[in-house]
Amino acid sequence: MDPFADTLQRLREAFDSGCTRPAEFRxxxxxxxxxFLQENKQLLQEALAQDLHKATQLDSAFIRKEPFGLVLVIAPWNYPLNLSLEPLVGALAAGNCVVLKPSEVSKSTEKVLAEVLPRYLDQSCFAVVLGGPQETGQLLExxxxxxxxxxxxRVGKIVMAAAAKHLTPVTLELGGKNPCYVDDNCDPQTVANRVAFFRYFNSGQTCVAPDYILCSPETQARLLPALQSAxxxxxxxxxQSSPDLGRIISEKNFQRLRGLLSCGHVAIGGQTDESDRYIAPTVLVGVQETEPVMQExxxxxxxxxxxVRSLDEAVEFIRHREKPLALYAFSNSSQVVKRVLAxxxxxxxxxxxGFMxxxxxxxxxxxxxxxGMGSYHGKFSFDTFSHHRACLLRRPGLEKVYALRYPPHTPRNxxxxxxAMETRSCSCALL
Known part of the structure; x- marks a missing residue:
């Protein structure tokens, strides 16, 4: 019998109900x-005395942002330059030494980063390391x-497990199935233009791309010709002849994606060319939640x-799956969008x-x-790669004032x- 199951289930259900979100509740x-603290002061003091036998406005308190030290940045293949350099900027700006591990899958960019980038940086503080999964595993040791x-x-779990052996903090920028709710109250062509652009950008190889649409059958009927038009x-x-449509990164990924085309049935696109690693912009309908295309x-x-039959059903569908990296809602009603957000x-x-x-x-x-966990971009990148060190500078004098804290503790002291310990803005306790 699990002694915690009922309690944890009760708390989880309370959180899912949304009761903790209003500012008034908090x-x-x-x-x-x-x-509790005010009405039980004596009781708490007695308890502390039994357990532990114990019961600053003149200082300078501040946060000092310091570099962590030696930082490892592991970048992916889908945006191999941007997703290497953005975290690198934050790590260098914060004052760290950096090891950059670009993806071996995007071979040409990997070669440039390894051979050219180090010429522009102080190589005593920066290095690029190469290799595949085996070498990355050795690096993480x-x-x-x-x-x-x-x-x-999947790989994020491996990285986190390796980091845990050294108690190393991590930022994990992972993926997930990003829902796109389309309300009945919308202009189907506007929605189609925006969804199609962001879905097929970089041939869909974007972690924040809309991964699937949730809508009513009526909206689907209006959306399909609009998507075809877009x-x-x-x-x-x-x-396939368009210079604006990318290709799948590898044969392995191509075969995986071609296998997903058997889910539901193809309403738009579906053409493939293995020799060109080409998959046409495709829309699937009649898809079941249990099919592979909805499982990964x-x-x-x-x-x-x-x-889905309603907004309520869409929200429940989203809430019963893992939390996505991005979520999109389309509606002419701001209340609908705000409700999905809330x-x-x-x-x-x-x-x-889309992912603007x-x-x-x-x-x-x-x-x-x-x-994932953690965040970056702009100043958030600097903060991510900085330890926020809490500091207090106290004057060497005024010992008679600070002597009040020393035992024996008289009632007056x-x-x-x-x-002195009462909460005030910008104040520090004598302790």
Whole structure:
């Protein structure tokens, strides 16, 4: 019998109900905690005395942001330059020494980063290391002061397990199946334009791309011709000849994606060319939740549509799956978009567009739960690679004032200490 199961289930259900989210609820809980301390002061003092036998406004308190030390950045293949250099900027700006491990899959970019980039940096503080999974595993056996990884959840678990052996902090930028809810109250062509652009950008090989659509059967009927129109306008009658449509990175990924085309049935696209690693911009309908295309991140130019009867059903579908890296909602009603935002959780969110939120430097980019931990972009990158060191500088004098804290503790001294420890903005206790 698990003694914790009922309690944990009760708390999980309470959180899922949304009762902890309103500001009024949070304020009430904090006020309750304050009352607990005030109304039980004597009881708590007696308990502390039994357990431990114990019962600054003149100082300078500040946060000093310091580099961690030796940092490892492991980059992916889908945006091999951007996702190598963005974290590298933050790590260098924070003052760290950096080991950069580019992806061996994007071979040409790996070669440039290894052979050319070190010429522009102080090589006593920076290095590029090469290799595949075996070499990365050997690298992770070493102790680093911080590890920044971008890639799949599967490999993220390996990185985190290796880091745990040295108690090394990590940022994990992972992926996930990013939902795209399309409300009945929308302009189907506008939605189709935006979804198609962001789904098929980089041939779908983007961790924040819309991974699947949730909509009613009626909206699906309106959306399909609009998606076909958008795909044709973007990539022409023969998308394979379009200079704007990318190719799948490897034969292995091509075969995996081609296998997903058997899920549901193809409504748009579906053509493939193994010799060119080409997969046409594709839309699947009649897809079941249990099929492979809904069980893994697609990472390719395939867009499944699943039908839901209502917004409530869409929200429940999203909430009962792992938290995604990004979530999208399309509606002419701002209330619908806000409701999706309020009742779900994801690394990032965008209403009525694709992954433009990740291009705003003033917003952090990162996952939550299975889609990652930690964030970066802009100043958030600097903060991620910095240890926030809490510091207090005390004057060497005024010993008569500070002597109040030393035992033996008289009733008068305790009263003065308690008064000094009361919460005030920008104050420090005599302790």
């Amino acid at each position: 304020a009430a809980q904090l006020k309750g905690l304050s009352r 070493h102790k680093f002061d911080y590890i920044f990884f971008t890639g799949s959840p 795909i044709t306008r973007f990539y022409g009658e023969d998308p 991140e697609i990472f390719g130019p395939i867009l499944p549509i699943m039908n 009742q779900t959780s994801s690394g990032g969110f965008c209403g009525n567009d 939120h990740m291009t705003v430097a003033s917003l952090p980019f990162g996952g939550v739960g299975a889609s 305790l009263r003065v200490l308690l008064a």
